[in-house]
Amino acid sequence: MPVHRSGTARRGHAVRNHSAAAGILLAVLALILALPGTASAAQTPARGTAWLGMGVAAHDGVHTGGVSPMVTQTEGVDTSSHNGNVAWSTLWSSGVKWAYVKATEGTYYTSPNFAQQYNGSYNVGMIRGSYHFATPDTTSGAAQANYFIAHGGGWSKDGKTLPGALDIEWNPYGAACYGKTAAGMVSWIKDFTNTYKAATGRDPVIYTATSWWTQCTGNSASFGSINPLWIARYATAVGTLPAGWGVQTIWQYTSSGPTVGDHSHFNGDLSRVQALANG
Incomplete structure (x- = not known):
């Protein structure tokens, strides 16, 4: 039973x-x-984790483009703490001749991998510079420029150091334009760039995307005659540039997120990269 x-x-x-x-x-x-x-909450990344192009990739998608134009282009990469310790000799052997390394974000974050990436790229022969991920909703442009300079964003005329770059793009932590009006954003960027120039003697490179620039600065033409442009456009052509710039200095043509795969073309041969480094 x-x-x-x-x-x-x-x-x-x-x-x-x-x-x-x-x-x-x-x-x-x-x-x-x-x-x-x-x-x-899980959809919002932690402060400090942004990398160059993170907002662009989220807005435009992760693509590979970059058909080389007639002008000779020089290959470069950008890195951040997501990449850990980078195998710079491997990149150098593949044809990468310059690099931008994330140094800071806001006034609250410094990359723990900055020294290995910044010095490592230099040691294999690359021309390198550092970049700052802007958060205009946290502190002033001047405060962030000074923080950047104090934590790896400076410049020296050694022929292998590029001027610092301001990464200004979609906000991965909140409102796309960081809660600022177009006029307020232009004022913030001027505060950063003027402070950087006064301290280092160099005009910083501005990294952005045309669609963000149009949305958040009202397509301001205030910087085109002053700051070199690093444009993010993941396609087979650069496309329309922000107002004021007739040509880009650098084109980030691909993004694969937090890997050493965010490649860019410098608009010219290696001598032009050296010229930007020398000022």
Whole structure:
């Protein structure tokens, strides 16, 4: 005669009920998160984790482009803490001759991998510089320029150091334009660039995307005759540049996120990279 294990049956019944309830709850949560304007904490990255092009990739998608134009181009890369310790000799052997390394973000973050990346690229023969990821919603442009300079963003005329670069793009932590009006954003950028120039004697490179620049600065033409442009455009052509710039100095034509695969063309041969380094 079969024995009815009543305790086991009740436990199995309870597990099935619990599983069904959990499934319903997860389905409801998925519907809520799918609603427009709804975001979870997990969707917002931690402060300090942004890299050059992170906002561009999120907005435009991760693509590979970069059909070389008639002018000779010199290959370069950008790196951040996501890349860890970079194998610079391998990149050098592949034809990469210059690099930009993330030094700082806001006034609250310095890259723990900066020294290995900045010095390592230099040691294999590359011309290198550092960049600052701007967060205009946290502190002033002047404060961030000074922080950048104090933590690896300076410049020296040694023939192998590029002027610092200001990475100004979509905000990965919140509102695309960091809560600023177009006039307010232009003022913030001027505060940064003027402070950097006064301290180092060099006009910083501005890294941006045309669509962000149009959205968040009102397509300001205030910087085109002063600051070298590093344009992000993941396509087979550079496309329309922001107002004021007739030509880009650097074109970031591909992004693969947090890997050493964010390649750029410098618009000219190696002598032009050296010319920018020398000022």
